[in-house]
Amino acid sequence: MPKGKATSFDIAHLTGVSQSTVSRALRDSPLVSEETRQRIKAAADQLNYKVDKNASNLRSQHSGTLALLLFEDPTADDSHINPFFLSMLGSITRACALRGYDLLMSFQQLSYDWHADYADTKKADGIILLGYGDYLAYRDKLQKLAAQGMRSVRWGAVLPDQPDLSIGCDNFQGGQAIAAHLLDQGCKRVAFLGDASSHYPEFFERYHGYTAALEQAGIVADPALQVDAAESTEQAGYNALETLLVRKVPFDAVFAASDLIAIGAMRALADHGIKVPEQVAVAGFDDIPMARFLNPPLTTVLQDTKLAGETLVDTLLQLIRNEPVETRLLPVRLVVRRSSQFGSRQA
């Protein structure tokens, strides 16, 4: 009997109704009577029928699929994808599945002409963008896509005049919490490692949280204590800390804009024989899985990736359905570990 795959016509023949009724019944259209619907559904799973996604999509002009674009700095090593984004990836995947959408994955270089892949191919109904990096690099591509009606949400900071919508965690509050915590520990001169320009909006806001906390404590941020780390990699963190040391400005704490930067910084400190946390307290941002396994374990800011993934997906789906949406800031949580126990000379 199962010569090929079952089509809706097969079900129609089997139940003695027309194919269009089958189609309607299976999608729970109110236009078909309860009784025939039941019969049709029974026949459908007796024949092990599945709607052909391609046919369905072609006719209804949407794909039931979301695309996830993960941007990386072009210099980043293939094997070391930022663990934070991998974690996001997991939660996004799950969120999509729960909502009946498929997820198309793709890693992109910022430079690549990726928008063409999603322009009119109808591969995806919407796009989720993930990745730190210079926002300007994809701004106009996003704009083009938006003009064609492609919806997108981006993980990251809220920006003026953006062609898309962003969902992000409260980077400002996170930065503030970290800096306040370091000051609480008795640190007086807290360095900031991470780009403080507006090209990396997340880092920018973390930086502002940091300066706000200093201000609250009556301290003016010393520009000499801020070092650019253009990308979120261990190497960038290592270099940034070396730069800081070269400047010969005293510091007793380091707030790295990401955990990976913090890891690099800690390695540089170790290489210079500087003890963490006894001489210098260190804190990061992201709470990637390896943060708790470092030596000493890293104080950082936890971003709720599960909530983040769900929010991204839900927001995108709302956009696609043309429902009103708004930019959202997700709460963060300070996770204190040993790397920041500055006063612990006795412990």
Add this chain to the structure above:
Amino acid sequence: MPKGKATSFDIAHLTGVSQSTVSRALRDSPLVSEETRQRIKAAADQLNYKVDKNASNLRSQHSGTLALLLFEDPTADDSHINPFFLSMLGSITRACALRGYDLLMSFQQLSYDWHADYADTKKADGIILLGYGDYLAYRDKLQKLAAQGMRSVRWGAVLPDQPDLSIGCDNFQGGQAIAAHLLDQGCKRVAFLGDASSHYPEFFERYHGYTAALEQAGIVADPALQVDAAESTEQAGYNALETLLVRKVPFDAVFAASDLIAIGAMRALADHGIKVPEQVAVAGFDDIPMARFLNPPLTTVLQDTKLAGETLVDTLLQLIRNEPVETRLLPVRLVVRRSSQFGSRQA
């Protein structure tokens, strides 16, 4: 001019040929003359035309898409996906992109009825399966899919009578290399943490590599030194090591079947005041990114995820094209770090 999206008919009108010629020209069919092909292609990218994937797929009955299924133990925490598989994910994604295929992601519970999603929906041309875990749990589902003509490759050990094809690294050789290395360091009693039953074939082979190395050194494996760790998680590793301690059998080295298990074991050792590597040498398997950041850095076996991803994808594509393929074993490399420097009491 651009009222909606451009179709092949628009190009046909513009260039004064029939739509079918357009279709052929764009796919470089030898049936159209060089000159018209050029004209058509020019018009195509002037109109910013993209073939509609859905229409194309529907007609040609394939999807240009591969699906990646990542299996997790049902107990695993949402946020802690095995980093090794995440790394594989990255390389698979890239390999697909390079070959012009899209990648559909999906995380699955072993128990879920996932095969239905891919049965006749034509969502994907083939499936890549990733994940440690009890193979028997998905064996029959694979069999069903295979019967319907769905191709699949699996990352893992080669097994008898499997309905799919597997690509895996040489777990036996890796296990042997680790054990030999530990013996080289002067260890006499090497424990093995990880399921040694055939339900977890990768672990099984690593275990056999381990016993082979012992044998070569004239040592008979002591069953008391083998502890099951049913899943590849830190917690399982912690528990396994505690079990080992309860047995009160002496040991001076631990070979964990995966890095995550090793991490858990190291934490348990630390909790019991046992020094690594001075009192007990530790080694893992996988070389996940955090392995080098542990304290002490973890000796482990590096699996070439880039090669692995490419091989998986290429093999699957060969299967889809009905080309002959064969199971392959990928080489592994021992990565020695401090955790196994057993003789380093002086260093």
Add this chain to the structure above:
DNA sequence: TCAATCGATTCAACCGTTAGGATGACGTTA
């Protein structure tokens, strides 16, 4: 009793490609 009404179902067009066979112009050969 007849037309209007209503729910349930069928008809048929359409989504944008692909691909096999037909067409027609042109040059070659008997």
Add this chain to the structure above:
DNA sequence: TAACGTCATCCTAACGGTTGAATCGATTGA
């Protein structure tokens, strides 16, 4: 000059659903 093969292109039928409009039998109100 008629028959024939070639080459480039065109015609047309799918592919498997979705959806607005048409149909049909049965009920209802006048």
